[in-house]
Amino acid sequence: MARQITSGQDLQDDHVGVRRRQWSRELPDVNTVGMAILGRARWITLKVRPSIEAVFAKYGLDTGEFDVLATLLRSGPPYRLRPTELFQQLMITSGGLTPRLARLEKAGLVERPPSESDGRSLPVQLTPLGRNQAEAAFRADMALEADLLTCLDEHEKEDLGRLLAKLAVALDP
Structure with missing residues (x-):
């Protein structure tokens, strides 16, 4: 669970804020706002990743x-999706998808039934167990x-989500 931040705490005293102040002393002409946003986004991702991976591990998944x-x-x-649709949506290569599918099929979470429309294609389909998992x-x-976002109120969550979406759309090729 995220800890609550009181209004008297300086929110710029995190590790990124400290680094920005150090850089402003050494190279005061360099704008570090990118570090303020992207550095924190990276830190947050790295910080929460083990907790999220632990949730998936409870269900036997990576x-x-x-x-x-x-x-x-x-x-x-x-x-059900065709393998091409799957790897395109996952933004991975077909070579990256193949071992995942093999593990999931072995675990009984997906199956590869013959396609009704294309005899050469084996779509990937969730099994009932896979859907439940x-x-x-x-x-x-x-x-x-x-739970990790409890330090933000509902308006802050909406604002942050909207701003991150704006950045994500601008960076999408």
Whole structure:
């Protein structure tokens, strides 16, 4: 759980704030606002990653395997995608997808039924067990992430989400 910050605490006293002050003494002409945003975003990601990975591990999954199951679940019934659709949505290579699928198939979480429309293609489909695992892991992950954000009020969460979305869209090729 995130700790609460009192209004009297200086929010610039985190590790990035300290580094920015050091840089402003050494190179006062350099704008470090990128560090204020991207440095903190990186630190936050690295800080919460072990907790999120632990949630997935409780369900016998690593992050990459969860991503496959979650992508299939988000696709809606019949929870089936072609491998090309999967690796494009996951932003990985087909070579990165193959071992994930092998592990998930071995665990009984996905299956590769023949395609009704293309005899050369084997779509990837969630099994009932895979759907249950994906849903349970997602619910647990979202509960953890909500808990990690308790230091922000609802307006701050909305504002931060909106600003991060604006940055993400601007950086998307």
